[in-house]
Amino acid sequence: MQPVATDLGDRIIKVNHAGENGAIGIYTGQILMARLTAPSMLAELREFRSHERRHRAIFGAELERRGRRRCRSYWLCAIGGFVLGAITGLLGSSAIAATTTAVESVVLKHLQHQLVVLHGRDPAAVSAISSIVADEQEHHDQSSGHIQAGTFWPRVLTPIVSASTEAVIWLGMRL
Template structure:
């Protein structure tokens, strides 16, 4: 019975690491699209976006290494996350600094909630997954807090983007967990 429970925990850990890896790829692509457009619409954000993208690249590498250690392939939603992320980045980058900040705050809010849930569910059953997830939480929180502080409350784009981006992020995570 204990072996069965460990197998179920490892399967869940594998699935979570796959989805997190795909999500980090999506985040890299969001920032890539935003960087391209911010050169035209929000030049003052390019350095910050580039730094955040480098964090996401490191996060993706952490999850990639864990997938390799486990002998797992990446999630089938990997390319969906990349393409969707790039399109989201281009569109929000075109809309300017407030849309960029609102998008990051919305995505990171959902991601942080999922990471916290993952840590609770995997605690005691999959220490390697817990370690990989724990390694990224502080930087994801930094991205959220910094971006949320830049959002101009009451403006149009944050009101429109937050529910759309949050729901889309939730949907991609849901799909990834079932792929």
């Protein structure tokens, strides 16, 4: 029987893997629509998506090393992410930046918590999580730099996207 810390590490790695798949979906949807609404953001969105693909591969490799299957929410995250990305991409650059900032704020909070909880208990999980934090912070910081104070989409989207991201993480930890 595996120790409880490893079970928690397995579950966290599974949810993070699914979340990275969702992030790829978000950026894919945004890239599709940004061709029409925010072409100046395409290079940044493609770069962020490439980071998320690398993150997904890191967590996928860790799952494989542990002999664990991916999370049941894997495809739900991808589809939901794509829909969110397409809708916000259609709304333009302010909505795209607000969405990334909101998602990454939640993700960064969870990653920091995961590192604290798993420190000294699951070094492989800590290593995998630690390897992506700087990229996620960069996505947050670059995107928040695009947001102009008092604009409509950030005020509307931030609470919705933040709550949705929290809900997906909560659900993923329980599936």
